[in-house]
Amino acid sequence: MKAIGIALAAALLLGATGAAHSQAYPYKPLRIIIPFGAGGAQDIVARSFNVELANALGQPVIVDNRPGAGGVVGTVAAAKSTPDGYTLLLAGVSHQINGFLYAKPPYNPLQDFTPLSYVGSTGYVLLVPAALPVKSVAELIRHAKSRPGELNYASAGVGSAIHLSMAYLASLAGIDMLHVPLKSGADVLIELIAARTQATTVPINVARPYAQEQRLRMLAVTGPRRSKFLPHLPTVAESGIPGYEFESWLGLLGPAGMPRNAVERIDSEMARLLQSPAILERLNRQGVESATLTSAQFAERLGKEQSRWADIVKRSGVKLN
Incomplete structure (x- = not known):
């Protein structure tokens, strides 16, 4: 009887776990990692839409500042998080630059992340x-x-x-x-x-x-x-300098391997929020020009820009340990 009771308890536990994971996304709070300190551009941009995103998703969206090493600390934390859609990263151009600055890159800007929503450029x-x-x-x-x-x-x-x-x-x-x-x-x-x-x-x-x-x-x-x-x-x-172009972007990323339903939900809700006059005005105050890109188009843009950022870093002659 005792063995039967243990087996029944295990079955119930597995069933509860499975039920939790089968719930519609999201079923718990999300966090957006900012790889720089509070009060910086990325922090302000994240706080320009996190409340509205929380209202749209029906769950709190917490801004989590993780500064250090020029954005590397927070970015690595996001890359290593569980890819369940509950940890996001508001990244900027340093995300790609850091992939080429270091002799031993701390992460791969493309392979270690899932592009979710392009916010804009400055x-x-x-x-x-x-x-x-x-x-x-x-x-x-x-x-x-x-x-x-x-x-x-x-x-x-x-x-x-x-x-x-x-x-x-x-x-x-x-x-x-x-x-x-x-x-x-x-x-x-x-x-x-x-x-x-x-x-x-x-x-x-x-x-x-x-x-x-x-x-x-x-x-x-x-x-x-x-x-x-x-x-x-x-x-x-x-x-006077044909071909020169240097522009920073801002966008939401998640760790590699995020479930498709989470990607699509974040993508669709952010696309809607980025049509809001109130949010656009907040972005404008930060010099951010928004643009509507799907998560797939965002991923394509990042891929196309990799070689350009590699060239820019190479021309600078900078290589960090």
């Missing part, structure tokens, strides 16, 4: 101090070529997006500029306003408040097309 603005005698990208190139190795550009650290965007620009333009790595984007602006550095790029949402700053001059945007936020600025490509 470009950068090429800035110089007003004291520098240049008013266009072409003039900056001529000025730098006449003074090889004398001009410098600042970034928020070795391997940062700002660093790579400027190293890529210098490589395509054939100019020799010294890289000055600083601790943060705020430090970069301080040095630029003081004219102690001669050029940099900053995200569009960071640059916009400085549009009327008399000590800075905006030369161009780095994206493939003019920005709706600063439409008067040309692109770097149309200003």
